[in-house]
Amino acid sequence: MNDTELDRLLETWEAPTPRPSLRHGLRARFPRAERLGFVRPLRWALAILVASVALVIGMAQAQSSYSQWDFGDLPVVSLLHRMFENFMEGREARRVEQVVAKIRQSDPKVYVDGQLVAPLEFGPAKSMDVEVPGEGLYSIVLYRFTRVRNAAGRPTGWVEAGRIHDSVIEFQAGGKMVRIECDRPIVGEDRPVFAMRRR
């Protein structure tokens, strides 16, 4: 028997055609979409929420001071913005608390134009006070969202005067440079230092 003859012989064994029950059975066993009916709107709501939060975060990154935004025309976005703002501020407050606690434990030494001066004083609301000879008493804070202007647009007295990096805080107090050196690293990334002259 050659190949062609064998092939012809094999062809005599025909398969039956499937019954309609094959398709019906599959449909009957298909997991119904109804059970997703409740989940689907929730998914959409979640997607909209995520997109809105992403929008707010994107704008936060694009703006140097997101507190100046005006979302009055979009109530939902405005609400999300406020929630996001509160969240970020709360997180920043906790972070500052940790940083100040670290500074407190790191034997900080204060130098004004290279000269060792009176030690740092720790004030309320995580502020720190430095007596700058010839310039007066300066308070400093490390809170990123310190408002330099009030709602009316007037200066609050706080100005971004320097930076904290690694174990060193440096800021400008009038005409003098203040340098606070800690005995261990305090922050992993640079942060702004806001200063205000008290007297």
Place this chain on the structure above:
Amino acid sequence: MAKAPERLIREARRGKEEALLKLFDEHHLPLFRFAWRLTGSIADAEDIVQECFLALLRPDCGFDPARTAVRTYLFGAVRNQWLKRLRRRDQGMALEPVDRRTPEAEAVRGEAAGAVAAAIAELPGTQREVLLLAHYEQLSLAEIAEVTQLEIAAVKSRLQRARATLRESLAAYAPQTERII
């Protein structure tokens, strides 16, 4: 424009029955034939084919469109389902025995067809699968290798052995002319 199988599967997983039925309509016939020739039972073949399509909906389904065509994957799934049933039967679990001489099967066979079915049933496991896929479903050697998880050379040799065995066992059904010669 026809949707890609992976897209249909994605839609079906999201609950779109039409997407699964579209896939089913495209692929079920050869799968059913293959399953029927393996099991000898229409009911079992239907059950296996349904199970294969439903398995595509499960999150743990191993189908990767980047690695394999859906058709090849489904043939592999039919084969795995059949092997699973064989194992269950071997373990003595309830499963209807494969009877190649059921009335429904006999109805579609003539004498020669019955002999072919019996001869193929006598082939060792992978030889039978390779022959069914190559001869009846026209799969390429590479596709059969993927379905049976064999090397292409092994597929080729099993196909040759299967055909040689069938030539011997079906010699009585060879055309008269050959027997005269």
